[in-house]
Amino acid sequence: MQYDPANAFVTPVALLAPADAPALTLRTMTAADEAEWDEVRARNASWLDPWESNDPMRRRLVTFPQWIRMQRRDERAGAAIVFVIVFEGRIVGQISLGAVMLGAMRCGIVGYWIAHDYAGRGFTPLAVAMLADWALHDPDGPNLHRIEIDILPENERSRRVVQKVGAKYEGVRRKYMFINGKWRDHESYSLLAEDAPDGFARRFLDDTPGERVSSLS
Numbered sequence: 001m002q003y004d005p006a007n008a009f010v011t012p013v014a015l016l017a018p019a020d021a022p023a024l025t026l027r028t029m030t031a032a033d034e035a036e037w038d039e040v041r042a043r044n045a046s047w048l049d050p051w052e053s054n055d056p057m058r059r060r061l062v063t064f065p066q067w068i069r070m071q072r073r074d075e076r077a078g079a080a081i082v083f084v085i086v087f088e089g090r091i092v093g094q095i096s097l098g099a100v101m102l103g104a105m106r107c108g109i110v111g112y113w114i115a116h117d118y119a120g121r122g123f124t125p126l127a128v129a130m131l132a133d134w135a136l137h138d139p140d141g142p143n144l145h146r147i148e149i150d151i152l153p154e155n156e157r158s159r160r161v162v163q164k165v166g167a168k169y170e171g172v173r174r175k176y177m178f179i180n181g182k183w184r185d186h187e188s189y190s191l192l193a194e195d196a197p198d199g200f201a202r203r204f205l206d207d208t209p210g211e212r213v214s215s216l217s
Contacts, residue, residue: 007078007102010140015083015130018201024123026083026095026130029071033084034064036091040115047116049180051155056178078102078142085114085127092118095127097135100142107146108135112161119157125164129200132165136193136200145193150176150186162189165204166196 015026029037041048062070074080079100085093093114100108110131114124128149134141149167151158162169167189175183196203 004078007142009075009078009081009142011072011075011081013081013083013134013140015134017126017130018205021126021201021205022121022123023087024126024130025086026127026134027086028075029068029082029084031065031068033091037084037094038064040091044113044115048113051113051152051158051179053111053177053179074098080108083127083131085112085123087118087123092123093127095131097131097142097147100144102142105146106142106144107148108142108144109148109150111149122164124157125161125204126201128161128165129204132191132196132200136191147191149189149191151189152179152184153187159187164207165191165200166207167191168195 012028012030013026014028017024071080071082080096080098082094082096084091085095093112095110095112097108097110110128112124112127114127132147135144135147148170149158149162150173151162153172168191170188170190173186173188176186176188177184191200
């Protein structure tokens with residue numbers, strides 16, 4: 001497959017939270033993350049499984065090394081990128097930008113998860129805001145115009161995340177994604193580059209005066 005080098009993501013990427021925020025880092029994954037990533041996912045299986053998407057046409061599981069090679073391929077194509085969320089040297093979650101379209105669309109879709117013992121501390125909305133800043137404003141990012149977040153209607157924690165980052169509700173996508181063996185409707189939310197000209201992380205932090213970020217969902 002031939003890739004246009006102009007579309008490739010500049011990797012590896014390590015995004016640091018603002019100095020007045022929890023010290024999160026979003027970084028691209030490597031094969032060396034396998035043992036720790038597997039442990040976090042296994043420990044949080046019951047917490048994450050109800051929201052897990054999968055491909056109904058894929059009959060064989062992908063190994064971790066295969067997944068990393070797929071990530072490198074997607075980065076070269078400028079199609080998708082996956083970050084682990086790191087706090088105090090530990091993987092505590094994951095956030096991704098996928099289904100990237102350039103040209104007249106310049107958009108992508110964000111997905112994320114956070115470990116149960118780190119939920120409710122403001123890490124997820126901060127990670128979404130940091131990713132939005134990279135995807136929509138950073139000269140080294142893909143310079144998109146719009147990113148979308150789609151959530152299951154009953155996922156109240158994820159709804160609080162999109163509310164905290166100021167994403168705009170756009171409606172329901174019917175039978176949008178395959179979740180736990182079923183095609184499920186999803187609520188769709190968006191962020192546009194012009195929504196936060198001074199940065200989404202800065203807006204998220206400034207919009208919560210008097211509240212400790214660690215107390216937010």
